[in-house]
Structure formats: structure tokens, C-alpha cells
Amino acid sequence: MKTTSPLAMVSVFFLLMTSLSFSQGKPLKDHLLFYSSFDGKLSADIAVGDAMIYSAENYKNTTKAKIGLDDPNVVLAKNGGIAGDALHFKEAKTSAVFYRAYKNVAYSSDSWSGTVSFWLRLDPNKELAPHYCDPICITDSKWSDAGLWVDFTDHNPRQFRLGAMGDIAIWDPNNDSDEKDWSKRTVTVNPSPFQAKTWTHVAFTFSEVNTQKSNFKLYLNGKFKGVIKDVNDPFTWEEENGKIMLGLGYIGFIDELSVFDKALDMNEVKTVFELKNGLKALFNGQN
Template sequence: MRTVLIGLFSLALGISSSHVTGEDLSSWGKRITFQASFDHGADADFAAGDKRIYTATNISRETVEAGLRSPVVALADGGKWGQCLRFSDRADQVIYFNGAENIPYAADGFDVTLAFWMRLDPDQDLKPGYVDPLQITDKAWNNSALFVDFTKDDTPRHIRLGVFSDLEFWNPQKIPWDNIAVADRPMVEVARPPFSRDKWTHVAFVLRGMNTDATVAQFYLDGKLQGQLDKPQRFTWDIEKLAVMLGIEYIGLMDDFTVFRGAMTAAEVAALAQLTESTSSLTREPTAQADAAEWIQLFNGRDLDGWQIKIRGYDLNDNFANTFRVVDGKIQVGYEGYDQFNQRYGHLFYRQPFSSYDLRVEYRFIGQQANGGEGWALRNSGIMVHGQDPGTMAKDQRFPVSIEVQLLGGNGKDPRTTANLCTPGTNVVMDGELITRHCTSSRSQTYHGDQWVSVLVRVRGNRLIEHVIDGQTVLAYTQPQLDPSDAEAKLLLATQDKLLSGGTISLQSESHPVEFRKVELRVVNE
């Protein structure tokens, strides 16, 4: 594996941006998975995953708070396009975004393009030591890591792109860093890079064929190709721990950080560096229109066409006491016809199963709980995903074997999170551990009263499920699976795989009246 060292003006590999215009880049707007302009706050403008920016006490990220919490990192005027992120001194804390979904990773191969703008601080130099304006990893700088850094000993400092596969892959003998020949380090190094206090420099790198035997990593400055690595790469990331860290030991400005799914050509990178406005412009109206067209309205606002009903103790599609109905354009779950609830749990199933998708639901709790409802069921409902076919449920079965996104309302005074996880007949994996407890709380805030709440559930087959409230991922887990110790799940294991890659979607009736005014789904092709 060779490190490529290139003087700034010694290479004429950049392709003229006249071959590709800003208008030609418009199709790349649909491929943006993450974009932070810093013009509307520190959080991202757009994110396929979590938009929030976080501050950790150290690079291990053991103690974390949402938001910018460092005294030396702040939003500032004078950005490339508007505001920017300013690192006024070396920070003790680490600023980062979550990488899950924002970095389009796949174990069997992926392409990605990352780009941002940098400008050195007008008042002071970088401090001694290595400086990493960008580092992406779930482990360490030399183990499954991508980074852009400044060297510590050169004057002026060189800048490098580091592409460090799994440590066992690129350095299986654990050779100490100082003993590795420069030519064998997995980096592209640029001498005398075009950074200054007076102007902004565009930084980009393109990774093509990652996790394959035909990987190419290219490093660009101001739209010009500086060098590349041609070597197989193997990145094994725990996506729940993946972090996009900004400004480690850095003093200076950063703006317009963007991640694209796919590998740009040299001409496209050159055009990207020539844009006359933020890359957020690529995500505007055309993408908004496409986004609206992609969402399927599972609830049509008029009736329950396309849905099936299963209430405990009743046959399929026996809607006892009109439990599920449409009122004023909303799905309403009510119990006026019940003398006692008597554990008659109900579920409203969409007829078509799905596997990989985004599901957006808006709900609110209303009225009083039905007589005989359990205490835990007060202001309690749920969205069931990866569920069993209602036609396979026993007549007296309480819940479908499924993964439940538990919806809870506050009682007016106490904290009570929503978008929690419950697992009727199932288990999941969190942080590498099989979770067998029935319910796990999220990190959401509490929603009291009858306010509408919007929840987004990102489902990616058996690979990942995320619960998102108000743009923040409040719970994430992997490998949803049947519980072999559960009697109802055992019946399903006789005819299907243990891991759940798809299934039904249903809305729950658990004794407290609830309304749903939006149920929409976007299929995600992976």
C-alpha cells in the first residue's frame, strides 16, 4: 500500500470544471445523505440519519451531550456562504455527528464522496502536534478510520488523507507506526497545500469500491486531484458507534460539510468546488418534490381500505364495537362500545408487508382510558413492524409476534419517554448484546396532553431499526429476531428464518383512545 506524496503545483490531474456545470450536479442532490451548512444552527440541514451535533468529553465519547458544548467551538459569521463553524482554540472536547445512515456504509461494498470547506484562523497558527479537521471511525485513528489531517513536523505542514482499513487487514503484524515506511502508510500526502488565512480551500475525497478488491481513494483540493490509493480496503464498522468527528486539535474555520452516496468523477468534484452557493442548494425544490412523490400514503384519509383488523377474542376483520374507524380524516381508536376492556387488545394491519423502508406516523392520545384497562396501558399505543401475518394469529392471541415502537403519552407531571422498544415474541441486538428484556426506553422527551407527535421509524431489513423523534434518533438496534423461548414465535420458526427481514405493519389498540392522522411509508432500495 503506497502513500502518495505530491507537491501542490506538480500535478496537473484536475479536469476542467467546464465539462460539468453546477446544473449538472443537480442529480447529486438526491444522493446527499448528510449536509451541514451551519447557516441555520449547528445541527445538519439534511440527514438520512440523526441531524444533531454532539459534544463528547473526549475522543472515546463516553460522556456525551447534544449540541455545541465546547467553549472554543461556536457558530460564527464569515463562512464560505454564510455562517460557519469556528474552532477558536484546541478543544478538550470532541464535536461530532452520528455516522449511522449519514455515511452510506455497506459491509459488502460502498461508494461515497465527502466534501467541505476550510480556512485557517486569521489570528493564530495551528498548535504543535497532529491536527485532524475530520476523522470518521468507530474505533481509533488507525483502525477502520478515514481522516484528513495536518502533519506535525513539516513547515509548512502537509495535509493528508488517511484510509485505514481494519487494523487486522492493513497491519496484521501490529508494526509500530514509527517503524512503518512512509511509502507503506495508507495515506495520500500533499506538500505545501493551498491553505491560508485569507481564502477558503475546498477539500474532497472520493472512495470507490470500498470493501472490495478494487478500492480507489482519491484526494482533491480546490477541485484538483492530488493523488490516490489503489488498494483493497476492508472497513468493519459498528454503525451505531460510528462518529463523524470535526476539528480534533484544529484551530480555524469549517463550512458546508456534505456527504454524497456514490463516487463523483474528477469533473464533478471540480464543478463542486466551483459552486457559487452552498451544496444545500442541491437539496432544494427538486429534491423536496421527489421526496413528496416517494412517500406512499398507507392511510388515505377517508376509510380503512387496505387495512385488516384483528382484536383479541374475535375473528380476523371483526371490528368489535367499531374500535377502529375514521373520524374527521383521522384513524381513531375508541372504546365507547366497551363495558370493560377485558384485555381485548387490537391491531390494525396494513395488508402489504414491507422489508426496508422509512415509516412516518403522526399520533396523539385523547379522552379517557377504557374501563378495565391496565395501569401500564394508560396513554399507551404502538406501531408494530416486522410483524406476523394476522391470518396466522390465534383467536385469543394478545399481540402479533413483532417489533413494537411503543408510543406513550405523559401523565402531565412525570417524565415518560415515547418511541420505546417492546418485543412481543422477539429479541434484538444492541451494542453487540442480545436484548431479551421485553421493553427498552428511548432517549426522547415527554409529550404531555393531546399534542400531535411525529415519529419516524427507519427499518432496514434485519440490519438496522431506528426510532426518530423530532429529527433525533432516540433508539437504535440491529438483528431483530424471533425468540425461540416464546410459544407463539416457536410456531413461526417452523416455517421462517429466525432473523426478521420484513413483515407486517400495524397500529395498536391497548385501551386508551388514540388518533393517527398520518401513516406514510417510503420504500428504501438497498
């Protein structure tokens, strides 16, 4: 029978703790997988995977997606962002506008963690069309099947939600989900702080997805708003089909879209929120 000496065990423990401390001590910029400032261009400033933005007639047939925007109602708004330009959705759309998630969100079938951060500007009660809309949805399929998303409800006043819907075959196999199933998998903010002339920072984190310890947290303007936990539905993807979907039915501005490779804690989320000139400040000696 093989045995391990106490000295060897101590050495392994030391290496593990050193590695963990190094990872936790890395500056925020070293945790960025993807960052699109929308300043003067649609391609991402930073991308581990594909940096290009794509558009297609709809999400049912993205094999024919083209690089760039193919809709005059989705444009770069010059000087319309928090510091520079922003992406502006002028009308509610069902067409597809997306970045490829493959490698840009570091999906893992074993244990998947990360943070998605962005800014929104709109008056949801005056500007949105009368139906649900998703400014951001990350999935390889659809919002209800292994999808992470934020949306505005069709109620008046409009509520803002984070949703974490695992494999639909697990959480809704008979297509008979009820309010209890939904409330377990969403965080609802009511009233929401969004305003037409003021930017609102949104961040959601996901931790240890595809394990029995997964949780999903929502932050607005650096403040914790709620958590989804004790659900543990699997998120099963065909990785290369993953997409960061933008502006499904949304009318308003999006800016400073970023994905980190870890679940940021509250102080880190607050740090990102307080960067006056966006995430570019991380590369100018801050954090």
C-alpha cells in the same frame, strides 16, 4: 438443470443498464446523504440518519455525549463561512465534537462508496498547535482502525494528507508499522494551498471499499491530488458507533460539510467546488 433463455438474459441486461443509467443520471442533490451548512444552526440541513451535532469530554466515553456544543472555544461564526456562517475551532481540543455517521455515510461491509466534501479556512503554519490535527475523521473506533481522515502533519511547513486506514488488526497487527505501510495508505499534499483569508475546498472519495477494488482519492479546489489504491484493507465497523468527528486538535474554520452516496468523479467534484453559494445552490435549480 435450469437454463435461462437468451431473451430472458437480454431482458435482465437491459434492466440492469437502465437502472445504472438512471442512477448515473440523477442530479447531485439526489446523492446527498448528509449536509450541514452551519448557517444559523448546528443541526444538519439534510440527514438520512441523526441530524444533531454532539459533544463529549473525549472520544473514549461518548455514551454521555450531549446534543449541541459544550465548549466556548467551538462556536458558530456568524457570516464567517463561504456563504453564511461556519463552525470555528478557536483552540486545539481533544474533546469530542461529532455527528453520528450511522446512515449518514451509508457504510456497507460488502461494498462502500461515497464522497465527503467540506471547506477549510486557516493558515496551518501560523495557527495550528505543534502537533498533528484532524479536521475530519470518520470511523467507529479511532483514526488508525477503520478510519477515513484528513490531517495536517506536525512538520513545518505543515503538510496536508488523506488517510485511509483499514482494520488495524490487518494492516498493523503487531504495532510495528513503518513508513512504507503509511505511505501506501496516505496521499500527501506539499505544499498545501491553505490560507488564513481564503477558503479551500476539500473532497475525498472512496470507492468499493471492502472489496478487492477499493480506492480513495483526494481533491483540493476541484483538482485531483492523488489516489490510494491496491491496499484493500477491510473496514469493519459497528455501524451504530460510526462518527463524523470534527476538529481533533484543529484550529480554524469548517463549512459546508457534506456526504454523498457515491464516489463523485472529477467533473462532479469541480461542480461542487464552483458552487458560489455552497450546496444550497443544488436546491435552487442548479445541477
